[in-house]
Amino acid sequence: MIRKRLLPSRRPDTNTNILAHVAEKRNVQVMVHIKRFKLSTPGLNPWIILGELSKLGDDKKKLFKDSQISDRNFLNFCYTRQVTCPKSLKSEILDLYEIKIFEIRKKYFHVSAKKRTTGFELISEERYSPSHFFIEEDKSKVFLYDYKVVFNTLVNQKPVKSIKGLVDRTYEISDFALRISGLSLFGGPGNVRLDELSKVCRTLQKHIRIFELQDFSPLKMRVFYEFEVSSETDDCIDLLIEKLENYDPNKSLEFSIIYDKNVLGLTYFKCSVENCIYQTSDRENFLKHKKICTTRQKEIVPVLKSYGMTMNPILDAIELGFMQKTFLNFRKNRIITFDIETIEKKIETTSKLTTIHAELCLLSIAIGSNFGYEKFLIRRSDDNQGVKELVDKFVNEIETLAENETKFLPKDLVAAINFVKDIDVSSESHELKAKVSWIKRELINYAKIDIYGFNSAKFDLKVLAPYLLPILNKKYGAKVSVIKKGTCYFSIKTPTFEFKDAMLFSTPTSLSGYLRQGGVDEEKSIWPYEKYTSVFDIINDRNFPDYKDFFSSLKNKNISREEYETSKRQFYDQQQMTGNYTMAHWLKHYNLMDVVPFAKAINNQFEVFHTSFKIDPAICMSLPKYAMMCVFDCYSKDAPLSYSFHQKSSDLHKLLRDSIIGGLVNVYSRYTELRKDVDAPKNAKFAPNGDRFTQIQFLDFNALYLHAQRQKLPTTPGIIWKKDGEKMFKKSIMSVGNSMAALQWLTYTDEFSPFLVKSDGTRAVLEHQYFRGEHKVEGYNIDGYANIDGAHHFFEFLGCYYHKFCDDCHPDEVDTTWNEKHDFLKSRGTVHVMRECEWNRRRQLHLMKRSRHWGQIFRWKQSEQDILEGIKKEQLYGFIVADVECPKHIYEKISYLNFPPIIRKMVLSEEHLSPYMKERYQQDGKTVFKGQSVVQTFNGSAILLITPLAKFYMDLGLKIKNIKEFIQYRGEFCLTDYVHTITKGRVDAIKNKNNALALAFKTIGNCGGFGKTIEQVDRPTTKYLDEKQLQRAVRKPTFKTTQPLAQENGDYEISEVTMEKMKIPDNKPTVIGVAILQHSKLHFLKFVYFFLHKYLKPGSYKLNYADTDSLAISLTKSLEPGETLRSKMKAAFAPLIRDDMHDEFFAEWHRWLVLEDTVENSKEPGLLKTEWSTSNGALVCLTNKMYFGFDLTTNEAKRSTKGVSHTQEVTLDEFIACLQNNITGSNKFTMRNLRTHNDSTVRRVSTLKTVLSDLFIKLRVLSDRVTCEPLTQNGVPI
Known part of the structure; x- marks a missing residue:
């Protein structure tokens, strides 16, 4: 007999149930309250009622009210059925209706000698199945229990917290499990064979865990099989099978469902640490894991690395003698490309606002x-096999190609790889070993054959992945490397070839645009993407499709009639020539027609890049990496190196990372109307001084980030000034293997010591860690090195902590290591030695000396006032963390601009909304974004500021106070050569009408490379594993998620697994990226305050909109412009110049505006040019990235509608209506695109989205819908 005791939820005390269990020698579970339905009705046979209810399915609940049958029609029917029924006994009626029941019987459980509780027993000899009904007979009453509630209760029972007393018990299966009919309870088959188990579980998509019984006394089980749908839920169906004596794939498995989860705790251990799903049946292994896992924490670890030397592994290999210098002229010019075509499998399912079409x-x-x-x-x-065979052939072709192409690799490259593989560097320095290892890795990757797709990261490789990755996994195993960012496959790499996306080397464009950029003519053709659903139809179709068949739902348009007729004519011409020409042949023509021109375009583009920068793009995977290599190849050889942070400065590393602020985007006035016959709010037509607006200028900075890159940037590892008491800051060095005292002495030697004076009177350069890195001589690191008149001079600082043999401090000790180094250096040149104790005495003589790079470096401590004075006088450079305050009189002076000068991150809430905007949010049912937003304020606390920006604030009249720390660097113009190379190269190319070369310089310049300096490093590792590998992976503490890559038939062979990294190294030079971003904002601020505010009359203009490198301004009194750029700028700004500022304005305006009609002036970084303007139109700026400007005279529009394709037509009137909250119509559009589904399949979808939104929170929008004011808190400007 199988007896399962069910305790009611009225007595949920865990300890009570354990006592009851011990007393009864059975396990008693706490259950949810199970609702029952009364079947007993006077004059009616309850089994007749049950039989008729069984026919109704879930609809039977509608007949009950207050747990009793209330439907009179149903009862009357049962009366009639009872009269006509030939059977009357319970068993006969149940057989007649083919009903099976489990009987529930009430029972008393003794908790103690004086206390008992009521529960139930469930009695049956049969197996559980969905056809059973749960019945309780209580004297003359019969009750029906809801099957789903009982079933869910069984499946979802949780173990009690304590299993004390259960460990040594002797068990029977009926004590903790109930037999079931196959997997029918879960919607699966009633009979499951061993070889079908994996397939059945995948079909059910439920978290299933199957244990194999090993022994009863004591109870032992092992995990036989586990299928996990998601790691985000603990809900699991635990099943039991009896011990399998031998493996028989045809054997049907007999399951029991484990309802007592306590037994799992006896044999199966699961880690309780959050996000860890480690499980094992070995208690010792579990305890070892738990000890490690509870102390494990995910952390980003800063790693000190220098930047400023070449990042090109070819150059490093040449420097170390692995290759000849002539190899720099080599470029991989044999290009292989691929392209896929797809067929649609129609779906047409809709959920909420999205429809999946195919x-x-x-x-x-x-x-x-x-x-x-x-x-x-x-x-x-x-069928699915057809795709597998196709991809398998594709891989074989690529492998054959790769094998043939290796023959064309230069012998120098092959020889270098073989040499570097065999070289023994075990006895060399850590730096050299790391460098050789990096060169080896890069050269091996460079020698692989590249296979390029266009936009393949987002499409082709996504479609191929469910088939391609299993094949590669079987062929190459762990040697397959996949780099995936988001849903994009950046690279799929094997030992001999690599898939790359050529679009990652270009700005976003279409294939047609890419071919034009590469100077390659495109051959046009067409294909009916949505017509065919079967490959057989394509192979057998001898007729060219109708015009309507070429309509693209994705683009929501058809091809031109001319294209159709041309292609149709070509098709029938080919058919006439060959006879047996079908749409399969046309598909071949269509598919092949792009890959050859595409390969030529790549080769042309890469040739231009290589000619310009002497680096083969094939050595990289994307443009940002290539641009970064170009940047640091142009790094000034006269500047110190730049550095990432060391682990000991992890707090500063986090500070800089948290202070990364992207481009400024804000709306200052939402509407300007220049059309005289259009009614508009007053502030849209008139400036604050009462004059009518006459012109709108949308200005754009030339190469703003390039301009920022030619400013002083932070170099050296840096010096941190930490507060030491209330008023003073103590300095300490931010590098390792050095000391503050050593840097002081080396700085003194470099700038003041007579040792470095050469015979011609000039000073020699001293190389040390804070200038170009420490010089190395046969494995020895030299603190300082100089070549003076051809002689080697070595400068060594001996700190008393490490060198304890000092004659003064420790006269009796000897340091053999130092003696050997000293003797070696002495044999090579002159050795200059300084001991720390001696320097501490000498340093007192130099306290007032001021280094040209480090200020008063010889003083250990300085005050906040010293820092502020040093910043004002530009004697100190770096970053401060301080409060910024705008005094009242300064606020009154500059607030009319409505351009708060402090750009920072801030979490906004409803209290920052104006009453009008709060009402708009409520009307739309929206809530304020809870994350950080980039805003502009007049005050701020604990803000990271680069010193030129801090100086700007002080010059403006703002107060810098409460400095918390100062990160001092040596500011150098280290990237000016790079900026000059890019700018001059582009100008010369334009002059010579070399469009391809001009585009190359523009592309690299716009990319800038600096984005890689602040690149996110906290990305999980993505692996692609088969089922066996997956089962191991999910038990690791670093496991995060898994997603099967579904094939066309719903099956899968491989899963995408993301693993969390517990220690993430970060060696990015974040300080450079943050400095460039702050310099770009500083340039923007200077234009607004030191040009517009300084020279133009207050109230004669207003700012409308800013977006990263552009600014929209509404002007009054503008004159009729001339033909030249100078005359146009003069017509716009001259009428507004302050009365006493004309001479100074015209002396300075060339520093800010493009005035000359020359290529040089139009491309000069940092200058503003007119991107769009109107004197007879309007500009509406609703919110971030959503504006519309229209010039009535030329019908020229300037728009930004983020998230809305420019093919979606919008008008100025619609923008104005949205501004006034008076939109007529739906304000919706259908966005059509390709989307990666949850199972990794690519689907064509359409989504209904909002076109325009006027919700804006970064400034306070007033009730006229036009005017914006600064953010406030409790009525006070922030």
Whole structure:
């Protein structure tokens, strides 16, 4: 007999239940209250009622009210059925209706000698199945229990917290499990064979864990199989099978469902640490894991690394003698490309606002090159096997190509790789070993054959991945490397070839645009993407499709009639020539026609890059990495190196990371109306001084980030000034292997010591850690080195902590290591030695000396006032963390601009909304974004400021106070050569009408490379594992998520697994990126305050909108412009110049505005040019990235509608209506795109989205909907 005791939820005390369990020698569970329905009705056979209820399914609940049958029609029917029924006994009626029941019987459980509680027993000899009904017979009454509630209760029982007393028990299966009929309870088959288990579990998509019984006394089980749907839920169905004596794939498994979860705790241990799902049946292993896991913490670890030397592994290999210098002229010019075409599997399902129309399935693959190779592959069947065979052929073709292409690799490269593989550097320094290892890795990757797709990271590789990755996994195992960011496959790499995306080397464009950039003519053709659903239809179709078949739902338009007729004519011409020409042949023509021109375009683009920067782009995976290599190849050789942070400065590393602020985007006035016949609010038509607006200028900074890169940037590892008491700051060095005292002495030697004076009177350069890095001589690191008149001079600082043999401090001790180094250096040149104790005495003589780079470095401590004075006089450089306060009189002077000068991050809430905007949020049912926003304020606390920005604030009249720390660097113009190279190269190319070269310089300049300096490093590791590997991975503490890569038939062979990194190294030079970002904002601020505010009359203009490198301004009194740029700028600004500022304005305006009609002036970084303007139109700025400007005279529009395609038509009137909250119509549009579904399939979807939104929070919007005011808190400007 299987007896399961169910305790009511009225007595949920855990200890009571344990006592009851011990007393009864059975396990008693706390259950949820199970609702029951009364079947007993006077004059009616309850089994007749049950039989008729069984026919109704879930609808039977509608017949009950207050747990009794209330439907008279149903009862009357049962009376009639009872009269006509030939059976009357319970068993006969149950057989007649084919009903099975489990009987529930009430029972008393003794908790103690004087106390008992009521529960239930469930009695049956049968197996559980969905066809059973749970019945309780209580004297003359019969009750029906809801099956789903009982079932869910069984499945979802939780173990009690304590299992004391249960460990040594002898168990029977009936004590903790109930037999069930296969997996029918979960919607699966009633009979499951061993070889079908994996497939059935995947179909059910439930978290299932199967244990194999090993022994009863004591109870032992092992995990036999586990299928996990998601790591985000603990809900699991635990099943038991009896011990399998031998493996028989045809054996049907007999399951029992484990309802007593306590037994799992006896044999199966699970880690309780959050986000860890480690499980094991080995108690010792579990305890070892738990000890490690409870102390494990995810952390980003700063790693000190220098920047300023070449990042090109080829140059480093040449420097170390692995390759000849002539190899710099080599470039991989044999380009292989691929492209896929897809066929649609129609779906048409809608959920909320999104409709899924079709899944894109692989149809064909074309391979092309710029050296004559072409190949076309098409699937041969509509089933899943057809795709597998197609991808398998594709991989074989690529492998053959890769093998052939290795023959064309230069012998120098192959020899260098073989040499670096065999070289023994075990006895060399850590730095050299790391460098050789990096060169080896980069050269091996460079020697791999690149296979390029266009936009393949977002499309082609996504479609291929469920088939491609299992094949590569089986062939190469762990040697397959996949780099995935978000949903994009940046790279798929094997030992011999690598898939890359050429679009990652370009600005966003179409394939047609890319071919034009590469100077390659495009051949146009067409394909009906949505017509065919079967490959057989394509192979057998001898007729060219109708015009309507070429309509693209994705683009929401059809091709031109001219394109259609041309292609149709070509199709029938080919059919006439060959006879057996079908749409499959046309597909081959269509698929192949792009891959060859594409390969030529890549080769042309890479040739231009290589010619310009002497670096082969094939050595990188994307443009940002290539641009970063270009930046640091141009790094000034006369400047100190720049550095990332060391681990000991992890607090500063976090501070800089948290202070990364992207481009400024804000709305200052939401509407300017210049059209005289249009009614508009007063502030849209008139300036604060009462004059009518006459012109709108949308100005754009030339290469703003390039301009920022030619400013002083932080170099050296830096010096941190920490507060030491209330008033003073103590300095300490931010590097390792050095000391503040050593830096002081080396600085003194470099700037003041007579030792460095050469015979011609000039000073030699002293190389040390804070200038170009420590010089190395045969493995020895030299504190300071100089070549003076051809002689080697070595400067060594001996700190008393490490060198304890000092004659004064420790006269009896000897340091053999130092003696050996000293003797070696002495044999090579002159050695200058300074002991720390001696320097501390000498330093007193130099306290008032001021270093040209470090200020008063010889003083250990300085005050806050010293820091502020040093910043004002530009004697100190770096970052301060301080409060900024805008005095009342300064606020009154500058507030009319409505351009608060402090740009910072801040969490906004409803209290920052104006009454009008609060009402708008409520009307739309929206809530304020809870994350940090980039805002502008007049005050701020604990803000990180680069010193030139802090100086700007002080010059403006703001107060810098309460400095918390100062990170001092040596400010150097270290990237000016790079900026000059980019700017001059682009100007010369434009002059010579070399569009490809001009585009190359522009692309690299716009990318800037600096984005890599602040690149996010906290990305999980992505792995692609088969089922066996997956089962191991999910038990690791670093496991995060898993997602099967579904194939067309819903099956999968591989899963994408993301693993969390517990220690994430960060060696990015964040200080450079943050400095560039702050310099760019400083330039913006200077234009507003030191140009507009300084020279133009207050109230004669207003600011409308800012977006990273552009600014919209509304002006009054503008004159009729001339033909030249100078005359146009003069017509816009001259009428507004303050009365006493004309001469100074015209003396300075060339520093801010593009005035000359020359290529040099138009491309000069940092100058403003007119991007769009109107004297007869309007500009509406609703919110961030959403504005519309229109010029009535030229019909030229300037718009930004983030998230809305520019093919979606919007008008100025619609923007004005949205501003006034008076939109007529739906204000919705259908966004059509391709989207990666949860199972990693690519689907064509359409989503209904809002076109325009007027919700804006970064400033306070007043009731006229136009005017914005600064943010306030409790009525006071922030």
